[in-house]
Amino acid sequence: MSEKRLVRVFLVDDHSMFRAGVRAELDTLTDDIEVVGEAGTVGEAVAGIGHLRPDVVLLDVHMPDGGGAEVLRQSRKAYPEVVFLALSVSDAAEDVIAVIRAGARGYVTKTISSQELVTAVLRVSEGDAVFSPRLAGFVLDAFADRPGAAPISDPELDLLTPRERDVLRLLARGYAYKEIASELFISVKTVETHVSSVLRKTQLSNRYELSRWASDRRLV
């Protein structure tokens, strides 16, 4: 662990103020992360990612010209090794789910504490998924079986296992991975596996397109 590679981070946000803030925080808080570049537009971001090949891209959801989802569309195929972490203040479920489905490995809100942001960056750089409590809530909502929900066409993708549901619930309750692990008597690694599996289902399941859950919360 001592020979830890520096995680190279690229910032994408259309507000230079915010980029400067994040850069300063990441620089002062940790030595494991190096901010290698930043971009303020979709075009700059795609070019910068292609040129610098960072490990992690911190991606703003809302930007002119299509926002984070557009950056993902344009650069994810070409550079599959680059990991994206969405960072936004948006609470709208459709925005959040859109970037996740476009390929982001996680979603955190901008009001996250700096230390948590560092943890999240390190975690996605190792290939894990990062679910904020809110995202966990959205995903639970999306997979809920309620009248009016989209039909299940592929049980493998359209349903969460009871265990995955438990993990998501605890995430939504604000539990950390370690706490979830001890609560469910499983290892942290297993928690990570469940979360990754939920992420995969969120990205591949077609229940999102079919249900209107994002725009109006369905009443139970």
Place this chain on the structure above:
Amino acid sequence: MWRPAARVSILDVTAVLREQGADIERTVAGIERAAAAPEHPKVYRRRSGRAMAGVAGGLADHLGIPVLYTRVAFTLLAALGGAGVVAYGLLWIFVPQVSSDEPAREITGKERQQAFGLVALGLGLAIGAGTLAGTVNGWVAGSTSVALVGAALVWREADQGQRRRVRGAVLGGGGRSAIIRVLSGAALVAAGIIIFLISSIGLDQVQFALLAVVAALVGVAVITVPWWLRLVRDLGDERRARIRTEERAEIAAHLHDSVLQTLALIQKQADAPREVLRLARGQERQLRSWLYGPSGYGRGAADGAGLAGGLLAEALARAAGEVEDTFAIKVQHVAVGDCELDERLFAVVMAAREAMVNAAKHAGVAEVSVYAEVEPEKVTVFVRDRGKGFDPEAVPDDRHGLADSIRGRIERNGGEITLRTAPGDGTEVQLHMPRAKVTT
């Protein structure tokens, strides 16, 4: 357009502000998009490189095939009882012309000749086939085609006039030649009607007079179609513009009342970080509920009437907001599912609020997590902190918060409460409440 203020250097606030800026842009862009361009590419009639109204050309552009094919198709259809002519006329009326910003396309003299040839051929085929099949007699076919040619002349001129209007001229405005063309078109329509009437001279006087009136009305209607259409479109445009302005005014008013006021307050209190944080949080929450909340902006205005009434998730969010404001801590709240509040659920919200207050007061942490899940049979709410925790056995008897406000409330309403805590290990209050049977 309101721009995010760059002067305030607190990260939280800028984040909220920039988000707000993006959302105005998104809202306005959304309105404009809804007004102007639907998701599917639209058919537009060609403005240049056309023989008559640009219908065939526009259709060819839309389908991505050479224009000759569509023209031949219209010509052949014209032979089938005039279907092609009718189709062309309808498309002419209902398909808007492409905007005049489009670059003009070059066409060769040969293509033009070919196009006019096809137009003549189509008309000939329509009349010929109609006469041969005996569905219409020669008189009717002849008069109709004369009237149609006249109508085509007038309509074509109206298309031209629409372009000129952009430059400031009103009706037509294309000088004498345009007036002559319109007049001759009208004359042709009139001539067609007269020929048609002459053919029916055998009828008695009353019938003839009736027919003449109807025919004249039809003639006027046909000639004035372009102006009616323009009227309708202009009305629509005007309405859209008005809605857009109103929308902008509403957003501006809201921003002024809320965000700008808060910013002013924050600038005044810049040396009191706790107060700044509280202001920023309160403003953020208000903005969020305005933008994304169930009764928020764009979903019909309905102001929250205190904690009672409305939906569970909203009430919890309000309770969390109040605790945030009062105790200057962060309450992370997540709700899965939602339902109408009734008496029992109101008790749950109040109990959850009390649990949050306890956590804020005693746990000594900066963040509390609240999670609510609505299931068909029950509602579960978790309020959790990672703070000091306590020993439930050691709580003095004179402390009523947990006993009365939480346990009492929940149990009176038929619910259950579970408490998980230990000194140094944080606290989690779990509230379970069965839901009243919904009679549907």
